[in-house]
Amino acid sequence: DFYRFDDDRVGVVLADVVGHGIPAAMWTFAIREHLRQISGAASGEDPVEPARVLESLNEILLKNQKSEIPVSVCYGVIDLKEGTFTYASAGVDYPMLFKAADRQVFDLPAGGLFLGCIPNIRFSQETVSLDKGDILMLYTDGLESAADPAWKENALRVFGAGGEMS
Numbered sequence: 232d233f234y235r236f237d238d239d240r241v242g243v244v245l246a247d248v249v250g251h252g253i254p255a256a257m258w259t260f261a262i263r264e265h266l267r268q269i270s271g272a273a274s275g276e277d278p279v280e281p282a283r284v285l286e287s288l289n290e291i292l293l294k295n296q297k298s299e300i301p302v303s304v305c306y307g308v309i310d311l312k313e314g315t316f317t318y319a320s321a322g323v324d325y326p327m328l329f330k331a332a333d334r335q336v337f338d339l340p341a342g343g344l345f346l347g348c349i350p351n352i353r354f355s356q357e358t359v360s361l362d363k364g365d366i367l368m369l370y371t372d373g374l375e376s377a378a379d380p381a382w383k384e385n386a387l388r389v390f391g392a393g394g395e396m397s
Contacts, residue, residue, distance in 0.1 A: 232263055234272030239312040242270050242278055245323065245369040246304045249345075258300055265291050266306065278308045281319035282356040285346065289321070292347035301345035305369050309361065316367060319356040321346045324370060331364030 234242035246262050248255045267273040269287045279287075284306050292302060305326060307318025318326070322345035325338035343354045361367065 232266070234267060234270060236272060236275075236278050236308070239310060240278055241309045241311070242272055242306065243309060243316075243318075243367075243369070244304065244306045246302060247323070249301050254300065258302065261295075262288070262292075262302060262304070266304075270306070280356060281306045281308060281317055282354040285319050285321050285343065285354045286352065289346045289352050290350065293350055300347065302347050303345055305341065309367075314361050315358050316361050317356055317358040319343065319354045321352075321354065327368040327370075328359060328361075329366040329368070330362070331366070332362060 232244045232246075234244070236242060244263075244266055246259065246266075248258045248262070265288055266284065269279060269284050269291075271277060271279050285304060288304065301322065303320075303322030305318060305320040305323040307316050309316050316328075318339075318341075320326070320341040321343040323341060325341045328337045328339055329335075330337065339359060340357050344352055346352075
């Protein structure tokens with residue numbers, strides 16, 4: 232999902248709920264709405280730091296959770312004026328960043344436990360530089376499960392990185 236804060240800043244979220252069917256769909260909808268509120272997107276406020284958003288969401292999920300359904304989330308804010316992506320993640324595979332200028336693909340540092348399992352988790356956040364032509368790729372483990380085992384190498388070819396991963 233995407234949340235526009237103003238002309239220069241856009242929130243980006245990728246969330247994945249363990250499971251299928253109606254319970255997982257309901258959790259996904261609830262998480263989407265909680266993220267809109269916590270991030271500041273629903274009220275038109277300045278964006279809240281991604282790490283604080285995940286910490287708040289974790290506490291909300293723990294208070295409201297009726298079952299033990301772990302949730303993975305990567306949430307960040309792209310600042311178009313500054314050319315940055317500031318993000319935090321919980322249980323999500325490393326985001327990938329293709330840097331067009333040097334044709335390199337990087338796994339971005341990410342970490343953190345799944346949300347909704349343990350109280351009082353603290354998350355760190357990272358900021359990376361984005362330049363014209365760069366490609367940011369967020370994905371869940373569903374891609375690895377459904378895709379050809381060589382999906383990452385294929386992505387590198389599509390990005391034009393010549394198979395180099397840093």
